[in-house]
Each structure stands twice: as C-alpha cells, then as structure tokens.
Amino acid sequence: MARFVDVRTMVEWAASRGPEDILVGLIAYLEEDFRDWPGFDKTPRVASHTSFGVIELMPTSTSETYAFKYVNGHPSNPARGYQTVTAFGMLADVHNGYPTFLAEMTLLTAFRTAATSAMAAKLLARPDSRTMAMIGCGSQAEFQALAFRAAGGVTGFRVWDTDPAAMAKLERNLAPYGITVVQAASAADCVAGADIITTCTADKAYATILTAGLVGPGVHVNAIGGDCPGKTELDPAILTKADVFVEFPPQTRIEGEIQQMPDDFPVTELWQVLTGEAPGRTSPEQITVFDSVGFAVEDYSALRFVRDAVEGTEFGEEIDLIAAPADPKDLFGLIAAAVPARA
Amino acid sequence: MARFVDVRTMVEWAASRGPEDILVGLIAYLEEDFRDWPGFDKTPRVASHTSFGVIELMPTSTSETYAFKYVNGHPSNPARGYQTVTAFGMLADVHNGYPTFLAEMTLLTAFRTAATSAMAAKLLARPDSRTMAMIGCGSQAEFQALAFRAAGGVTGFRVWDTDPAAMAKLERNLAPYGITVVQAASAADCVAGADIITTCTADKAYATILTAGLVGPGVHVNAIGGDCPGKTELDPAILTKADVFVEFPPQTRIEGEIQQMPDDFPVTELWQVLTGEAPGRTSPEQITVFDSVGFAVEDYSALRFVRDAVEGTEFGEEIDLIAAPADPKDLFGLIAAAVPARA
The missing domain is CATH 3.40.50.720 (NAD(P)-binding Rossmann-like Domain)
Structure with a gap:
C-alpha cells in the first residue's frame, strides 16, 4: 500500500498547518536537498508539446528515493475555466521500485515554486x-x-x-x-x-x-x-x-x-x-x-516534506497500487483466486 | 475527478471478464494503435538505473490523449518476496492537460505484454x-x-x-x-x-x-x-x-x-x-x-482498453486529483476557504 494525499486532503492540511509555516518548512527541505545536489540523478524533464500546451514528466532520484511529477502547462486554460498548471507526484523506494507516497501537486507545486524563489532570494537579493x-x-x-x-x-x-x-x-x-x-x-x-x-x-x-x-x-x-x-x-x-x-x-x-x-x-x-x-x-x-x-529536485523536496509532515496524522489514505501475490512469481494467481472454480 | 482502477478492482474486473477475453480485446486495441503508429508522439523511455534495478517513465501521446506508465524492473525482487515488475499508468486529456484515468498496471502490463507478443506472432509465426x-x-x-x-x-x-x-x-x-x-x-x-x-x-x-x-x-x-x-x-x-x-x-x-x-x-x-x-x-x-x-504505445492501448471496458460499470472509483477552484486564477482561495476566519 502507498499513502495518497488528494486535493481535499492537501487543502485541509495546508489550512490546518498554515501556508506560511509550510513555506518556511519547505525552504529548509529545499536547502537540504540543494546542498546535496550532486547526489541526485538529474535529467531535463520529458515534455510533450502540442498547440494547446505542454505535458511533462519530471523524474529525479537519490540512491534511496525516486520521485517524479506529472505536470501540465496550458496558458489558455484559465480562459476556459481550468487551472494553467495541474500536477501530481510520487515517491518510490529505489531498493524495490515500489511506490510509497502519492500526492496531488497542483497546490504543492505552488508552494514549492514560491519556496524555491524565496530560498534563491535569501542568497541573491540585497x-x-x-x-x-x-x-x-x-x-x-x-x-x-x-x-x-x-x-x-x-x-x-x-x-x-x-x-x-x-x-x-x-x-x-x-x-x-x-x-x-x-x-x-x-x-x-x-x-x-x-x-x-x-x-x-x-x-x-x-x-x-x-x-x-x-x-x-x-x-x-x-x-x-x-x-x-x-x-x-x-x-x-x-x-x-x-x-x-x-x-x-x-x-x-x-x-x-x-x-x-x-x-x-x-x-x-x-x-x-x-x-x-x-x-x-x-x-x-x-x-x-x-x-x-x-526542477525535479524541488518536487522531490516538496513530496518528501509532505510525506514526513502527514506521517502519523489523519491526513492521507492508503491506496492499493501494488499487486503483491504471496508468491511473487504467481501474479496470475491473483486472478485465479478471484475466478469462480471451473467445472 | 479522474477514474481510478486499483489492484483489487483490476483483479476483480479481470476475473469477471476472463483473462482470455481481455487478451483478445486488447489485441484488437493494440492492432488499431499500431496501425496509427505515425500518429503517436514517441520517445524512448526515461530510465533511472541503480544497482538494484531500474525505474522508468514511459510517455506517449496522440493529438487527443496523453499516456504514461511508471514501471520498475528489479530482478532481485522475487527472492525478497517482491514482484520483479510493478507499474501504474495514467491517461490525460491533451486539450487541457487534466488526468482522466489512472490504473494499477502491474497486472495490466502482464496482459499487454502477452497481447503484444500474440499480435506479433499472428504476423510472424508460421x-x-x-x-x-x-x-x-x-x-x-x-x-x-x-x-x-x-x-x-x-x-x-x-x-x-x-x-x-x-x-x-x-x-x-x-x-x-x-x-x-x-x-x-x-x-x-x-x-x-x-x-x-x-x-x-x-x-x-x-x-x-x-x-x-x-x-x-x-x-x-x-x-x-x-x-x-x-x-x-x-x-x-x-x-x-x-x-x-x-x-x-x-x-x-x-x-x-x-x-x-x-x-x-x-x-x-x-x-x-x-x-x-x-x-x-x-x-x-x-x-x-x-x-x-x-513500448509506451502498448501501455496507451492497454489503458484505453480498460478505461473503455470499465466505463459505466462498478469497476473503479473517482479520485480527487485536480485542484479546481471556481476562479482558475484563485488557487490560493482553496486554502483560504478552509482556514478559520482570522480576527
């Protein structure tokens, strides 16, 4: 099972903790991960461009934890009643490849973009x-x-x-x-x-x-x-x-x-x-x-921050994302177990 | 809201419909999409390799529908009680970038790989x-x-x-x-x-x-x-x-x-x-x-097949993945609406 934070849960968590406290906490996570920059597997995001906008996948990884974000950018969306940018993301355990944490990231991307800007300004502004x-x-x-x-x-x-x-x-x-x-x-x-x-x-x-x-x-x-x-x-x-x-x-x-x-x-x-x-x-x-x-490392920081923040709280639910038969070579057995016995 | 087919639901759907019927149906979808091959935006998958295995993202898109799959490959997993390959995937609407369908794909990848093999054998075997x-x-x-x-x-x-x-x-x-x-x-x-x-x-x-x-x-x-x-x-x-x-x-x-x-x-x-x-x-x-x-087009076919097959059935649930404020420029308003009024 993986933990999932949907939009409603992210909103309630953000309101409960307070956006400023989230931004301050997130900046600390970003600073930690930016200091460890050479330790990340980095690649430019993979973009699919159309005349409407762009859809991107942004992966990165440390030796322990893999992260990716799905995100779109459609400048004409607001005029049609949609968000310009929507997103969700995931963390996985590098050791076995299993997803461990999923979250909406429309709201979370807004937090991480602002936190990254503020982190940069602390270093660069007068x-x-x-x-x-x-x-x-x-x-x-x-x-x-x-x-x-x-x-x-x-x-x-x-x-x-x-x-x-x-x-x-x-x-x-x-x-x-x-x-x-x-x-x-x-x-x-x-x-x-x-x-x-x-x-x-x-x-x-x-x-x-x-x-x-x-x-x-x-x-x-x-x-x-x-x-x-x-x-x-x-x-x-x-x-x-x-x-x-x-x-x-x-x-x-x-x-x-x-x-x-x-x-x-x-x-x-x-x-x-x-x-x-x-x-x-x-x-x-x-x-x-x-x-x-x-960049993907910022999404990694944001996912890691929320994962840690909601652990042990009521925010988030378990979802059933990984097929796990008792015998790992017997994936088919999952179906067989659910089929009525044949004559 | 996007429709989500989790592992239990995929298993129950597969048992209910029968694996052979699924394979035959899936081959037809694969043949349709392979015939339209030049119409897909194609890129080699994006892989993150470690000593334990590999984690990959596999995106593709038509002018209407975007798809991607998250999949790992960890050869040493079965010896440790895990599946070698686990996966999940998603379809999104290219016009606004919003996710429309998510599904576990550990089981579904097994179906699509076999269906692709059989499709090829129909063309290549005696x-x-x-x-x-x-x-x-x-x-x-x-x-x-x-x-x-x-x-x-x-x-x-x-x-x-x-x-x-x-x-x-x-x-x-x-x-x-x-x-x-x-x-x-x-x-x-x-x-x-x-x-x-x-x-x-x-x-x-x-x-x-x-x-x-x-x-x-x-x-x-x-x-x-x-x-x-x-x-x-x-x-x-x-x-x-x-x-x-x-x-x-x-x-x-x-x-x-x-x-x-x-x-x-x-x-x-x-x-x-x-x-x-x-x-x-x-x-x-x-x-x-x-x-x-x-290849990613096969996952597109598989997701499309399941999406169509479960539409209007009890298989699958709606999940809350897209933050959608009434005013698309007012994402922050979602949090404000959930915060108790301040003095």
Whole structure:
C-alpha cells in the first residue's frame, strides 16, 4: 500500500498547518536537498508539446528515493475555466521500485515554486530588501508574497496584472495575513523603487514583461514565468547586465529566460551558492536574476516534506497500487483466486 | 475527478471478464494503435538505473490523449518476496492537460505484454504453428500461454524454468483453462520441435538462454526478457540468421537483444508489417524474432482498453486529483476557504 494525499486532503492540511509555516518548512527541505545536489540523478524533464500546451514528466532520484511529477502547462486554460498548471507526484523506494507516497501537486507545486524563489532570494537579493514588485497576479502570486515575507523579510508589495480582477483577488487573499498590497497602474509603475521584482505571467510567447530600463542597480529579479521553450518574460538586455542564477543548466537553457542567449551564456548554479562553491550577490549594486523554471529536485523536496509532515496524522489514505501475490512469481494467481472454480 | 482502477478492482474486473477475453480485446486495441503508429508522439523511455534495478517513465501521446506508465524492473525482487515488475499508468486529456484515468498496471502490463507478443506472432509465426516452448515460468508465463492460444491457435506448451516450483505453478494455473503443459528437463529439451519459442527470464545479465543451434528453420522466437541495457537472452548468432522485428528502434537498440549488434543492424518495425508497408514472414523456412522490449504505445492501448471496458460499470472509483477552484486564477482561495476566519 502507498499513502495518497488528494486535493481535499492537501487543502485541509495546508489550512490546518498554515501556508506560511509550510513555506518556511519547505525552504529548509529545499536547502537540504540543494546542498546535496550532486547526489541526485538529474535529467531535463520529458515534455510533450502540442498547440494547446505542454505535458511533462519530471523524474529525479537519490540512491534511496525516486520521485517524479506529472505536470501540465496550458496558458489558455484559465480562459476556459481550468487551472494553467495541474500536477501530481510520487515517491518510490529505489531498493524495490515500489511506490510509497502519492500526492496531488497542483497546490504543492505552488508552494514549492514560491519556496524555491524565496530560498534563491535569501542568497541573491540585497539583505536590506523590503519591497517586492509582482508582475502577474495569477495562481502563484499569493504563495510568492507569503514566502518572501516569511523567509526574506519583505513587507511591501506592489502588484500589477493586465486583469484588474486578478489584482483584486490577490489583495483580498493577502489581507487576512496582514499584507497590504498596492495595485500599480502599469508594469513600470509597479517596479519603480522595488528591491525585488517577481515576474510571473502565463502567456506562452516571447514576451517582454520587463525591459532593461526598468531594472536599476541592486535589484534582484525573480523570473518565474519563462519556463518552457518559446515562453520568456525578460528583455535579453536585462540578462546581459545581470548575473544569472539557475537550477539545472541543461534544462534552463532550453526553457528559461536564457533560451534567448547563446549556449555558452555564463550562469551560476544555485546549489553551488548554497554550498559556498560559487558566490551569490557580491555587491549592493549588482543586478541578480534567478531564472527559475522549476526542477525535479524541488518536487522531490516538496513530496518528501509532505510525506514526513502527514506521517502519523489523519491526513492521507492508503491506496492499493501494488499487486503483491504471496508468491511473487504467481501474479496470475491473483486472478485465479478471484475466478469462480471451473467445472 | 479522474477514474481510478486499483489492484483489487483490476483483479476483480479481470476475473469477471476472463483473462482470455481481455487478451483478445486488447489485441484488437493494440492492432488499431499500431496501425496509427505515425500518429503517436514517441520517445524512448526515461530510465533511472541503480544497482538494484531500474525505474522508468514511459510517455506517449496522440493529438487527443496523453499516456504514461511508471514501471520498475528489479530482478532481485522475487527472492525478497517482491514482484520483479510493478507499474501504474495514467491517461490525460491533451486539450487541457487534466488526468482522466489512472490504473494499477502491474497486472495490466502482464496482459499487454502477452497481447503484444500474440499480435506479433499472428504476423510472424508460421500459420500452422501449434506448439510453443516457454523458457522462464515467472509472472508473465500464464498470460503468454493464454494469449497465444486465444489469438494464435497454439495448443501445445512445453515449459522450462531453473526453478521447478515455477514450472509447477504454471502447470497448476493453466489446468483450469484446459491447457496441459509439458515440463521439460532442460532448455534444449523444451525447445525441441517447437514452432514458437518464448524466452522470458528475469536475470539482469548478458545471458544466453537460447543458443543458435537450438533454433531450427521456420521457428518464430518471441524474445521478451531482454528488455534493458545489459540484459539479453539470445545468442547473437540467432539474430544474424533471423529476420528481426521490433517496436520502436531507438528504444530497442538500447534495451533489446539487438543491443548486442551493430547500430545499423537491420530490423523491421512491427507497425509497418501491420499496415502492409513491410513484409512479415515471407517463407516457411525463415526464422523470425520479435525482439520485444515493451513500448509506451502498448501501455496507451492497454489503458484505453480498460478505461473503455470499465466505463459505466462498478469497476473503479473517482479520485480527487485536480485542484479546481471556481476562479482558475484563485488557487490560493482553496486554502483560504478552509482556514478559520482570522480576527
């Protein structure tokens, strides 16, 4: 039997524990796994692209535990009443290959993406960063705001979205957490004076959400939305004048903002900043960019975190996913045992 | 909501419908999908190898439906009381990326592997084939026997396994279906006079289960067990004197018997035999080999078959896998709705 956390259970667990506490706990798991980065079996995700969107499988493994996530990305989904991104994932025991834990990951991916952004900002943003501009107020926005406040000490939020209802939704959702957001009049208005700029829009296009003139010295850019081939948000000129940090270069060069740059465009791997093998921010004037596309190790961390958190609680149920005949060579016997005796 | 068929349900459905009827139905679905082979998005499976075994993801897609399977292969599992192969799989709607159907596939993979073998034998074995030698009497053996009788008219079965208990298990399980198996004294004794030879052993090694001298003119070899890098069953001399048929060459050249041969070793794709674009068996003396490794399209067929078969029946349950807020941009609102109101 494997433990399964469905959507309702994930929602109830998240509400019960509180999203900020989850984000803080998840950042600790992410930091632990990023420090162990060389210990993971890593491969770029396997994507199936259609004109509607993309469906991806994201596997990774340590010598003990295998993880994968199924995730889609369909930018036209919200207009049709569906989530842009839905996901679920699984952990398995490497020793025998048996699944041990399954969970919905639509909600969990939102948590892990925000926690990863906040982990990166702790390393890359100026320590005195207090204000964040958020361009794009979709599903990911609340999670980003809570993660940056909880982990990064950000207290001021200026937001912009071409959809006023999305801005209003973000303001409404964050108010109960004591966060007051300022609705900007444009992207330029939004980023003015911000210490950190988060771009998180959904269009599948080479878009320029942020031009180079809007990014001043000392800013950290948390670039979330450019996460598949043909989908970017940043003016390439920003990348040229910044230091760019990535998760897993073979994947980011295909999917991230740096798909706009030459193959040898210099980047630093985030895990090396965590372990001290590479510098993060080196001066207050430096512009840093976290070119986030989401990597399988982060899903591993998220699944591991929830698995540990719900163990021994009422959250989750056992599901019957592994056929286990008493004689392992007698798989057919399972059917025979269920068939009425023949004459 | 997505429909989920767990192990118990799959077993009960299989017992209720009968394994032979399932195999016949599945062969028809496989033939339909193999005829549409160019319409599938195909990629070699993504494997994570360890010293214990392998864990794989096998995705494929049409323009309408995406499928993937999670499957492990751990040759040392039976000695520790576990199944060598366990699996589960999923179908999703390409238009919005939402999962629609999930099922255990340990049992279902056994059905689809046998059905694929029988489909190939219908094209490649001599039409007057009546006897099959089976080397390896593990989990796959009963399914192979029933598939070849149901689809190929095979009525005589000679079996061999280094484990006498496995031979006895096969004989016991097939007796209720009116199949009498003859237990051989060795691999050579087993294959003597057989029209079809099925090799299905589990060791992860370059093994020689079958030497060239044992394979006479007119024989069809159904080679199942050589299905990952470093795992083969056939003497390469058999491949040299035979015509070799495969599922998806980029995967089979890595995983199949032909991993022992040069990269340009000539093979015929099975789907082309089905559509008439390539010849199958051309003479009674020809030796044919189906170098089977298992391909994602077969899992697609199997999932599609079960999905259609259980629709409107009591087999299967709805599971809550997709977070679906009323406002698709308001994922966070799901948590907010479950949190007690704050002061």
